[in-house]
Amino acid sequence: MLDRRRFLLTTAAAAGAAVAAPAFAGAAVQSEGGAKVTALLDKMMQEFLAQSPEFMTTLGLDTGPNAAVRSKLDDRSQAFTDRTFAAFRGYGQELDAIDRNALTGMDAVNYDTTRFVVEAAALADTFDYGVQAPVGGANPYVVSQLNGSYSGIPQFLDTQHQIRSADDAETYLDRLTAFAEVLDVETDRVRHDFAAGATPPDFILKRTGEQFAAALGVDPARSGMTQSLSRRAAEANLPGDWAARAEAIVRDAVYPAMQRQADVIAGALPGATSDAGCWRLPDGEAYYRYGVLTYTTTDMSGDEIHEVGLAQVAELSARADAILKAQGLTQGTVGERIAAVARRPDQIYPNTDEGKAQLIADLNGQMARMQQRLPEVFGTLPRATVEIRRVPVEIEAGAPGGSYQLPSLDGSRPGAYYINLRDTAETPRFTLPTLTYHEASPGHHFQIARALEAEGIPLLRKMPLFSGYTEGWALYAEQLADEMDVYADDPLGQLGYLQSFMFRATRLVADSGLHHKRWTREQAVRYMVDTLGDAESTLTTEVERYCVWPGQACSYKLGHTVWDRTRTKAKATLGDRFDIRGFHDTALEAGAIPLAVLEKLVDDWAAGLKQA
Incomplete structure (x- = not known):
């Protein structure tokens, strides 16, 4: 399942990545500045894909020269987060060198959207806890009842990692082994955040603990991680004792790492409060x-x-x-x-x-x-x-x-x-x-x-x-x-x-x-x-x-409210010439954008039709 917070956290990477991220055609541009914005967006996507094996799999791009990523999971360390925000500072500098006033049409939409993202990234970088992302990423707790690899990775392996060949099954096992390492990396971040004063409320800790107990209470042979590989390997007629191999990894590596994380969560409960809002966190009102x-x-x-x-x-x-x-x-x-x-x-x-x-x-x-x-x-x-x-x-x-x-x-x-x-x-x-x-x-x-x-x-x-x-x-x-x-x-x-x-x-x-x-x-x-x-x-x-x-x-x-207001304004501008199909196609073909950019895009569309 796509996790918007995870996606945006990882939209940056170090140079010289080993993954052969494919090239993608950008917008048809009319100006030098527009071409630069498009090139910047393409670079951001290339670098994100190079550093996110999971999203490569989600998009179905983990084949051919990128097949090696199928054995890997994303880096969830604090060091990676630090590199992410450093990359966004660089993106902002590249954007500063482009003249916004010279851009029109989709070039302007691209610029304004990218500007919002880099400025949001700068704001996110001011908080030293949680899983922060440039957009849609206010997530103060690395692990909770809704956040954390303990729940996300098993579902990813089951719904995203396809099993069609023996190699697919082997890389599933590789990812299952890597899952234990990811859990320990997250556990280190949890310890850091708890020490910094970013502990979830007691009722969140309890709910999270219940979910850990439910997961760990399943026999490794009956675990969804084991059963998913066993079932799908059988459906693909793949010979081999896949269930036994997955069961061993779950029993000897994944469950112990999950238990270590559960113990840290449980250990924070005696000192936690029932205060529900983020106002109690460091710089909570700004958060x-x-x-x-x-x-x-x-x-x-x-x-x-x-x-x-x-x-x-x-x-x-x-x-x-x-x-x-x-x-x-x-x-x-x-x-x-x-x-x-x-x-x-x-x-x-x-x-x-x-x-x-x-x-x-x-x-x-x-x-x-x-x-x-x-x-x-x-x-x-x-x-x-x-x-x-x-x-x-x-x-x-x-x-x-x-x-x-x-x-x-x-x-x-x-x-x-x-x-x-x-x-x-x-x-x-x-x-x-x-x-x-x-x-x-x-x-x-x-x-x-x-x-x-x-x-x-x-x-x-x-x-x-x-x-x-x-x-x-x-x-x-x-x-x-x-x-x-x-x-x-x-x-x-x-x-x-x-x-x-x-x-x-x-x-x-x-x-x-x-x-x-x-x-x-x-x-x-x-x-x-x-x-x-x-x-x-x-x-x-x-x-x-x-x-x-x-x-x-x-x-x-x-x-x-903004979508409805934008349509109402376009109707008022165009009167009988308003076409709901045209409104929808214009607003959707631009891709997801900040709401202020959406309003301007539709205003320009309506004004152009009226003038024509």
């Missing part, structure tokens, strides 16, 4: 502003975010109230009435393997119906397909409700929308269409696949760099589905859509509450339960997510 800037690409204050969230919750609650009353549901708060709908037997799939399989089948049906209608609002559709999969059982306890994994560049692997089915009561039927539109099409899969397939922009700019753009688009996609009247005969489905928007608006309130207004975890959970009516267990998991990714939860609704 939150950094998180908001890098995740949302806006520079809003905590107070501003809080007030925007409260206003949007009020407006959306009123709309949901009208639907509930039309259904004869008049007693109790909006959240209580939505909760009552969610508890209805007709809204809950059986919490069994059969029930979960039926849920996946129904989601595929929803996706197929939406796919048929996409040409109504888009001029160009992505070629890459998307699959709907269940979040692996071993990590579902701490995983979000839904997530997306991008397809490979060569088309050999489709995109994937993962849904968390730890308890089907947490995913009532009326909420599922909107989640599917968010994660698959016209949401994440549509936008990311379109970017990967776009022509005329550097490869680095095809990556999902900016959470404000990508998550804002996914929320806008939910709105778009409603505007396409998919809920015309499904008022409860539309209620699910409004609940989704309310959920993202409450995130603004909860995130700023935790990290700026110094709310406790319990305050944030209670606010969300009272407002949304969701299960406390579900919202506790959500709030704990906000605690370890300061600012990330704001990217959804703030990003959507």
Whole structure:
């Protein structure tokens, strides 16, 4: 699965890398300055690929002259992080030598996007703890219930490292051996950060400890790491005792390293506090502003975010109230009435393997119906397909409700929308269409696949760099589905859509509450339960997510607000000449960009059409 924070952390490298990173065509430029910006972006991508074997595999580029990277994992050391930020300082100096005023069109978009990244990198480099990245990387804890190789590498090996030959199986074993080394490197960083005062809250340490216990409690022979290789080698008809060899590595190397990391986490618990927000960390208030800037690409204050969230919750609650009353549901708060709908037997799939399989089948049906209608609002559709999969059982306890994994560049692997089915009561039927539109099409899969397939922009700019753009688009996609009247005969489905928007608006309130207004975890959970009516267990998991990714939860609704505002402004400029297909194609073909760059891009498009 693509991890935006990991991707952006590693977008730099030392010179003379051994990997033969392929050359990629950049934008068609009209000026010397534009050519220099494109060359800089291409160099950044080349260097990133040279230093990220995992992303080479993710993109399907680990073949031919790059086949050697299949036996390696990424460097997660502090020394690598230091080299990363040194490289970004060099990129900034190269950018300073280019005259921005001489650039137009996509050259200007490339420049402005790169400028944002190098300036964000300079800000990230001021913090001496966590896993910092130039954009979308406010991640103060190297290891938590959501961060760390202990959960990320097993899933990477299972879903990204393909097994088609004996050599593939051998390199899987090489990576499994390297996994133990990666764990110890991370453990050293955890010790450093704890000593520096960047210890997670006690409830995060407990949750993380539970996940370590769950992973270590599986017999090495039954481990997902062993079973993945054994199953796929058998499917490929590869002779050899792959299971026994993987089991030995898991037992003798991976589990001991994982236990060492778990012991450090457990050792910090007696001295940890329950303070939830990053305000308590070294230079914590500045850290939150950094998180908001890098995740949302806006520079809003905590107070501003809080007030925007409260206003949007009020407006959306009123709309949901009208639907509930039309259904004869008049007693109790909006959240209580939505909760009552969610508890209805007709809204809950059986919490069994059969029930979960039926849920996946129904989601595929929803996706197929939406796919048929996409040409109504888009001029160009992505070629890459998307699959709907269940979040692996071993990590579902701490995983979000839904997530997306991008397809490979060569088309050999489709995109994937993962849904968390730890308890089907947490995913009532009326909420599922909107989640599917968010994660698959016209949401994440549509936008990311379109970017990967776009022509005329550097490869680095095809990556999902900016959470404000990508998550804002996914929320806008939910709105778009409603505007396409998919809920015309499904008022409860539309209620699910409004609940989704309310959920993202409450995130603004909860995130700023935790990290700026110094709310406790319990305050944030209670606010969300009272407002949304969701299960406390579900919202506790959500709030704990906000605690370890300061600012990330704001990217959804703030990003959507800019997408919606940008379209509204273009409509006002063009009047009857506004074409929603043209708007979508223009905004998507540029790849993910900071929100201010998006607004200018669309303004220029609308002004050009009006003048023509």
